[in-house]
Amino acid sequence: MRYSFFLFTIVLSLTVQAQKNFTLSGHVQDESSGEQLIGATIYAxxxxxxxxxxxxxxxxxxLPANSYTILVSFIGYNTQTFEIDLTKNIRKDFNLTAGLTLKEAIVTGEEFNRIEDQVQMSKVEIPIDQIKRLPAIGGEVDLLKALQLMPxxxxxGEGSSGLYVRGGSPDQNLILLDGVPLYNVSHLFGFFSVFNADAVRNISITKGGFPARFGGRLSSIVEIHMKDGDMRDYHVDGTVSLISSKLTVEGPIVRDKASFMISGRRTYIDLLLNPLIQNSANNDPNITVDPRYYFYDLNGKLNWKISPSDRIYFSFFNGLDDFGINFSENLEESSLNLDLGLDWGNKVQSLRWNHEWSPRLFSNLSLIRSKYNFNTGADATYGFLEPNTNLSASARYAALYVSQIEDIGAKLDFDFSPNSRHYIKYGINYTNHTFLPGVDSSFATFSIEGAPLDTVYSSSGGAVETKSDEIFGYFEDEFEVFDGLNVNLGMHAAALFVDDTSYISLQPRVSFNYKLSQDYALKLSYAKMSQFVHLLSNEGVGQLPTDLWVPATRNVKPQLSKQVALGIAKTFGDIELSIEGYYKSMDGLLSYREGADFMFSADSSWVDQVTQGIGNSYGAEFLLQKKKGKISGWIGYTLSWSNRQFDEINSGLWYPFTYDRRHDLSLVLNHKINDFWDLGLVFVYGTGRSLTLTESSFETYVLDQSGENIIPIIGQVPSSKNAYRLSPYHRLDISLTKSKLLETGQRDLIFSAYNVYNNVNPFFALIREDENGNAVLREFGLFPIIPSIAWRFKF
Amino acid sequence: MKNHIIVVLLISLVSCTNSYWSDGITTEINLPNHVSQISATVIIEQGAIGFSALVSASSSLDSQTGPDVIEDAVISVMSGDNTLYNLDANHFDSRSLLYNSSLSSLVSIPNDIPNGQIDLIVSSSNYEEVYATSYMPEKPSPVINYSPEVEVDSLYDGSLLEITDQIELSLLNNLDLDESYLVEINAFFLDVQSQEIEQRNLDIYSQDPRVRELNINSNSSDMDDEYNSRYSLISDETVSNIYNGLENITFFITRDEKPSYYEFQYMICRISSLSPSLAEHYNSVDSYLNQSGSPFAEPDLMYSNISSGFGCFGMMNTYEEQLN
Incomplete structure (x- = not known):
């Protein structure tokens, strides 16, 4: 009741105030390319x-009718100043030119939208140009690995691109590519993400203080926006590294009216490693081993400005990993051919329509489709020649396992600015989810002299396809309560309908920003979140393509979280300081039961393999970030705790989350030495992840099939869950870029080294005996020092 | 099949990259002081001549010898106030390292466990006493339909082995009880040369979701030869609310090729009902053994119904039928 009255008051005040004001509206874009600029500041x-x-x-x-000096600014661009006589609604597009004029960066326009002016807290953005200058394994820059460097x-762990945000697990991150959620964002078992930095315009991550327009995941929102395509000129960007190559082409279809962008990447690890593997495996002339692995991704976008008020975008993404091995043996009297393979990939499409209903009302309608699938199969053929009769016989067995998730949906979002004190967003979203956790099918056939002999038998089984409908609506208003205090207040209401069950969740959201002084701000936020999907994943291994997305059901309830965060923010020139503390409680967390096989063939019994529990996480984050200038980068430090409690795990006692990392430090530095040389440096340090170890053993037995003899078994007694820790993780990466500016464009030669001082960072550990017979932990690493070279060009 | 494919491919990927780190680096781990507890495993089959009990002490990971057998244990099996069995050092067989209930008895008496709760108490001078309960399940009364494969092309189960026969089992499903059954088929042959009867255990398969295939290989270093057993375990877990939930369970039977001087005589089907604790024990051992050795699997504790200790106290009741 009180909330309804409060909302009514806001709407009434909006109506009253709106009558005296006029609106300046339009787009902010890059002058040379026409690319829209996200988060540019327009300041009176x-x-x-x-x-x-x-x-x-x-x-x-x-604003009220008057004359104003309008400053338009955006990081990496020259600030522009315009004089406006606002006596009627004015539509004006601002075109900014790229450049780095330090003095102009400290004009009043920049001073408005500093970190201490923003209501949104717990959000970080990394400029794409800065990401591209980071040292990278194999020379392949990775967007998600750059986010992992943030507090x-x-x-x-080593090689993983999964994000564990404020004590949450990777499935708790909503990763949006042009507004479409992606379910598996890893290539090569998590060593690389699916995002091609050359196709991306902007990336940000929100870890708390979630505004009402976001929902569906507990721990973070990662927004990745693809480039729209240059409206004015054609460009080609490419990179050739030791692991992969990529090419991006963009340009106008109709100048200033329509454009395209297409970007592709493919790895050639298979081409490099296969000869080595084959050479070592094929010592026997009768045996052939042919492994294969590659991944590719393809991003594309069409952008059409139908009218000054209407714009259409079509985006797509296709990605695939293909991993397999073929083994064949040909002998005089028999032959065997075995082909094993697994592949996984995403297919994403979105169609969006922007419309300006009025200078104060903007809308976006999106139609989306996102599909992730994983297939694995085996095909074996055995041939036999009976020596006495010369009769030939053959047998063939083939099996296929398919798992997938598909989303089809629509969403409608509105941005409404009734006056200078309120900025309102509201909208509605519908998604139909189709889950297919796993289906097996197989067949076998026998033949003699080529003629079928035994009956072909095909069996199929597995999980039933499950459909669910998810709807959410939201309303949020960012407004000034009084001078110095700004609030974003909203409500996110979501519902899930699956089988004969429904779940409804009301999620209030609020963020405060209070200016303690001109330079300091105190921030506070509260957010309740719900998540209607779960990812079945083994904590010890991390994310794998075999991980299964499953819906909340009658027996498996949704995940819920409540997070409160408190922080201070300040800008020193072009350096931003943010210190935040947070506490997050979680419910409905999913985990495999003790003893469950995470690689079981998931069928309708996956519900029997899991159990649900609760968790909490809390900590403090420190970030000092400089986004521009000859020296840029950041220092990030996190002190945190993250715990879990499941009634059926660890005897119901609380235990540390596997990725409970007490200390996490990142130091990132980019130094533009001169016009020709750039130095990049990354140092990371983190407490080792926790693990469970065997502490003692005992003996038991079972009876053999006759019931007369015993089969002795030695069993292990584990410690309490996650009672031990691996060694700390730390490494240093360095890159050196030599640039050459030509008339036709730019060429860069990038030399980099990953893990420069060759530290063995534990990937897994086993208990072994040392020379004295004492039990010791042997930690095995994955990546030693890896030097690499890459060549980048653009014209 | 999916699991095997994934394991093979993952191992091949990791092995390509780990040659530099093949020995790993050593970190000392501080194991807590271990207080040994009794591990007692007692499995009693109704109608069998005696039973064996394995009693040992748990050991720290640092122990050079592993779990030590306890030779002075006292093992009591009781029905209410009645002592059914009382085993002590006189029943301990130093060759097999087991307590054998019929070791010191002159007469072979089949086990005859009454209905109701049966208690196990195991004590030893240096360890805390342990305790468990179980009960003897009902003897199964199945309906077995046996179909020998006369012609080669009749039935196939999806594996590469040649299939010959089929049996179809139907069992009563008691909705008030958790029921599990072990199924095995033994074939008997006459060795024409020696005129002796040879018994062979036959491999059986089922694709019925009510059947779980268990593969249990001993991991004890005391075993000179690799000893393993395959089991077919029927469980009413997925049909616990269905009156006829254990009807028409199909098994395929394979027969290895035998020498020409072996004359097939007959087959015997054994179906053993297991107490819930014993069924849990078999499942747990199978899961445990199949996961151990993986560098990514967490160590898991096997099922135990022994209070303040480890092991299992369970019972089984067996039905046999000759298949003609």
Whole structure:
């Protein structure tokens, strides 16, 4: 009741105030390419008021009728100043030119939208240009690995691109590519993400203080926006590294009206390693071993400005990993051919329509489709020649396992700026989920002299396809309560309908930003989140393509979280300081039961393999970030705890989460030495992840099939769950880039080294005996020092 | 099949990259002081001549010898206040390292366990006493339909082995009890040369979801030869609310090729009902053995119904039928 009255008051005040004001609206874009700029600042100097452009580059600034000096600024671009006589609604697009003029960066326009002015807390953005200058394994820059260098965001371990945000697990991150959720974002078992940095315009991660427009996951929202495509000129960007090559082409279809962008990447690890593997395996002339692995991804976008008020975007993403091995043996009297393979990939499409209903009302309608599938199969053929009769016989067995998840949906979002004090967003979203946790099928056939002999038998079994419908609606308003105090207040309401069960969740969201002084702000937020999907994953291994997405059902309830965060923010020139503390409680967490086989053939019994429990996480994060200048980078430090409790695990006692990492430190530095040389440096340190070890053993037996003899078995007694820790993780990466500017474009030669001082960072560990017979832990690493070279070009 | 494919491919990937780190680095682990507890495993089959009990002490991971057998244990099996069996050092066989209930008895008496709760108490001078309960399940009363494969092309189960025969079992499903059954088929042959009867255990398969195939290989270093057993375990877990939930369970029977001087005589089907604790024990051992050795699997504790200790106290009741 009280909330309804409060909402009514806001709407009433909006109506009253709106009558005296006029609106300046339009888009902010890059002058040379026409690319929309997200989060640009449009600031009215006289009234110390401004707004930011939305994810489509649209802005709307409503002010009382008057003359104003408008400053338009965006990081990496020259700030522009315009004089506006606002006596009627004005539509104006601002075109900014790229550049780094330090003095202009400290004008008043920049001073408005600093970190201490923003209501949104717990959000970090890394400029794409800065990411591209980071040292990278094999020379392959990775967006998610760059996010892992931020405080509050941890990696799962060596080579993993999974994100563990504020004590959450990888399935608790909503990863949106142009607004479409992706379910598996890993290539090569997690060593690389599916995101091609050359195709991306902007990336950010929100770890807390979630505004009402987001929902569906507990721990973070990762927004990745693809480039729209240059509206004015054609460009080609490419990179050739030791692991992969990529090419991006963009340009106008109709100048200033329509554009395209297409970017592809493929690895050639198979081409490099196969000859070595074959050479070592094929010592026997009768045996042939032919392994294969490659991945590719393809991003594309069409962008069409139908009218000044209407714009259509079509985006797509296709990615695939293909992993397999073929073994064959040909002898005089028999032959065997065995082919094993597994492949997994995403297919994503979205169609979006932007429409400006009025200078103050902007909308986006999206139609989306996202599909992830995983297949594995085996095909074996055995041939036999009976020596006495010369009769030939053959047998063939083939099996296929398919698992997939598909989302089809639509969403409608509105941005409404009634006046300078309120910025309202509201919308509705519908998604139909189709889950297929795993289906087996197989057949076999026998033949003699080529003629079928025994009956072909095919069996199929596995999980039933499950469909669910998810709907959510939201309303949020960011407004100024009084001078110095800004609030974002909203409600996210979600519902899931699956089989004969429904779940409804009301999720209040609120964030405060209070300016303690001109330079300091105190921030506070509260967010309740729900998640209607779970990822069945083995904690010890981390994310694998075999992990299964399953819905909340009658027996498996949704996940819920409540998070409160408190922080301070300050800007020193072009350096941002953020210190935050948080506490998050979680419910409905899913885990495999003790003794469950995480590689079981998931069928309708997956529900029997899992159990649900609760968790909490809390900690403090420190971030000092410089986004521009000759020296840029950041220092991030996190002190955190993350715990879990399941009634059926660890005797119901609380235990540390596997990725409970007490200390996490990242130091990232980019130094533009001169116009020709760039130095990049990354140092990371983190407490080792926790693990369970055997502490003692005992003996038992079972009876053999006759019931007369015993089969002795030695059993192990594990410690309490996660009572031990691996050694700390730390490594140093360095890169050196030599640039050459030519008339036709730019060429870069990038030299880099991963794990420069060759530290063995534990990938897994086993208990072994040392020379004295004492039990010791042997830790095995994955990546030693890896030097690499890459060549990048653009024209 | 999916699991095997994934394991093979993952291992091949990791092995390509780990040659540099093949020995790993050593980190000392501080294991807590271990207080040994009794591990007692007692499995009693109704109608069998005696039973064996394995009693040992748990040991720290640092122990050079592993779990030590306890030779002075006192093992009592009781029905209410009645002592059914009382085993002590006189029943300990130093060759097999087991307590044998019929070791010191002059007469071979088949086990005759009454209905109701049966208690096990195991004590030893240096260890805390342990305790467990179980009960003797009902003897199964199955309906067995046996179909020998006369012609080669009749039935196939999806494996590469040649299939010859089929049996179809139907069992009563008691909705108030958790029931599990072990199924095995033994074939008897006459060795024409020696005129002796040879018994061979036959491999059986089922694709019925009510059947779980167990593969149990001994991991004890005391075993000179690799000893393993395959079992077919029927469980009513997925049909616990269905009155006829254990009807028409199909098994395929394979027969290895035998020498020409072996004359097939007959087959015997053995179906053993297991007490819930014993069924849990077999399942747990199978899961444990199949997961151990993987560097990514967490160590898991096997099922135990022994309070303040480890092991299993369980019972089984067996039905046999000759298949003609």
């Amino acid at each position: 100097k006289e009234v110390n008021t401004g707004v930011g452009s939305n994810i489509y580059g649209f802005y709307s600034l409503t 509050g965001v941890q990696s799962g």
